Amino acid sequence: MQNILVTGGAGFIGSNLALxxxxxxxxxxxxxxxxxxxxxxxxxxGFRGDVVxxxxxxxxxxxxxxxxxxxAIFHLASITDTTIHDQCLQVHDNVEGFRRLLEFAAPTKCPVVYASSAATYGMAGGRMQEDQPPAPANVYAFSKVQLDNLARRHSQDDPAWRIVGLRYFNVYGPRETHKKAAASMIYQLYLQMQAGRRPRVFFHGEQKRDFVYVKDVVAMTIQARLSPRSQVYNCGSGQPVSFNEVIQALNHGLGTRLEPDYFENPYQSFYQNHTEADMTRAHSDLGFQPQFSPASGIADYLKTLTSNT
Ligand SMILES: NC(=O)c1ccc[n+]([C@@H]2O[C@H](COP(=O)([O-])OP(=O)(O)OC[C@H]3O[C@@H](n4cnc5c(N)ncnc54)[C@H](O)[C@@H]3O)[C@@H](O)[C@H]2O)c1
Incomplete structure (x- = not known):
């Protein structure tokens, strides 16, 4: 590749990708x-390229x-704070950005890989497969469904053009600190524990999430430009872990023995107890296999976090 464009490159995943x-x-x-x-x-x-x-x-x-x-174009720019409820802003900036980008790329049929989200699956929970009907529960997720719709329509009109969507699950890893409250739960728990506080999670810490390490996400994103067809793929670890297991891995890496501090979940009725990416399609079409288990990803991440403090 001689000419590469990354949108959202100052963000968490985008900067890891650009570097x-x-x-x-x-x-x-x-x-x-x-x-x-x-x-x-x-x-x-450390980035030596051009920044617009x-x-x-x-x-x-x-x-x-x-x-x-x-x-190749990697499109990650997006409003990522799901608590921004301005519907016009979320839909305008996320969808129009993608529409303009596709119109720009169409004449050359440059492969486009864009960030969709597991949020498009909504509250259903369980093992999520790409062909499930979308069920966005907030306007951020709704905007991502529109990206998938736009991509599908363009690739149907022009089958020779590859437009590949990646439904990222719960990504964690270096360069996420700027996201503050929107950073991963793994980072939030780390902050509490490295300050000597007991990690706070909802009763009884057995809710599971598909946490995926950013190094795997970057590897899959780069590989996705070579997808044999326009497609949407889940991008997770495929190995959901409970908050209790995350705390265990953090205790292990930090050399602490902090017990979880459980508290009542105020969102019980609309809270997902289990998210899991079905990675079959990514494996069969792209030959992609995550390299990091939750335990090894957390251990690798801790090396960066503890060397920065
Ligand atoms: N981090 C996750 O767990 C996760 C999960 C699912 C999907 N995603 C998607 O992955 C992508 C990257 O997310 P992230 O976690 O790195 O978030 P991030 O907020 O760190 O990065 C997003 C970047 O996009 C930029 N941006 C936003 N709107 C823009 C616009 N209109 N024009 C130009 N730049 C704009 C921001 O300044 C930021 O640098 C996003 O599309 C996000 O929706 C992330």
Whole structure:
């Protein structure tokens, strides 16, 4: 790859992706487009490519990249704070950004990999398969369903063009600290425990999540550009773990013995007790297999966290 574009590259997953692509394709011309609304320049320290500070939903793509052809586009820019309830803002910025990007990429049929989300499955819980009907429970998830719809329509119109959606599950890992309350539960529990406090989780800590390490997410995202067809794939670990197990792994890595501090769940009636990515399609189409188990991912992450403190 000679020319690579990453939107949302100042964010958590986008910066890990941009820096890994830079390492794997050291001679490529790399561009990050981000308006820094939730990302941070700190995530891009060491990035040697070009950074365009712009809102993807308002950018004039053709004017910005006059005649430039990309070999791959990774689209991760998105409002990611699910507590932003301004419906027009969420749908406008997330959907129009993708629409403009697709219109820009269409003439060259440059492969596009975009971030969808496990949130599109809604509250159903259990093992989630890509063909399940979408059931967005908030406007953020609704905007991601629109991305999947747009991608499907464009790829039906033009079967030779590859547009690949990845439904990320609960991603954790380095460069997520800027997300504060929206950072992963693993990071939130780590913060409490490294401060010597008992980790607070809902009774009885047995709710399970498909936590996936960002290094696996980046590897799958890069691989997805080679998908044999336009498709939507789950991107999880496929190994859901309970909050109690996460606390156990953190205790192990931190050398602590902090007991969970359970409290009543105020959202009981609309709380997911189990999320799990069915990774069959990713495995069969892309040959993708996550390299990190929850325990080894947490151990790897702790190395970074403890060396920074
Ligand atoms: N982290 C997760 O667990 C998770 C789960 C499912 C889906 N996703 C998706 O993965 C992608 C990356 O998420 P993240 O966790 O790195 O979040 P993040 O908030 O750290 O990154 C998003 C980036 O997009 C930028 N951005 C937002 N709107 C923009 C716009 N209109 N124009 C330009 N830049 C814009 C932000 O400034 C930020 O740098 C998002 O599309 C998100 O919806 C993430």
């Amino acid at each position: 890994t692509l830079q390492e794997q394709f050291p001679h490529a011309w790399m561009v990050v487009v981000d308006d820094f609304r939730s990302g941070s320049f700190l995530n891009l320290r 500070a712009a809102d993807v939903s308002r950018l004039d793509w053709r004017e910005q990249f006059k005649g430039r052809q990309f070999d």
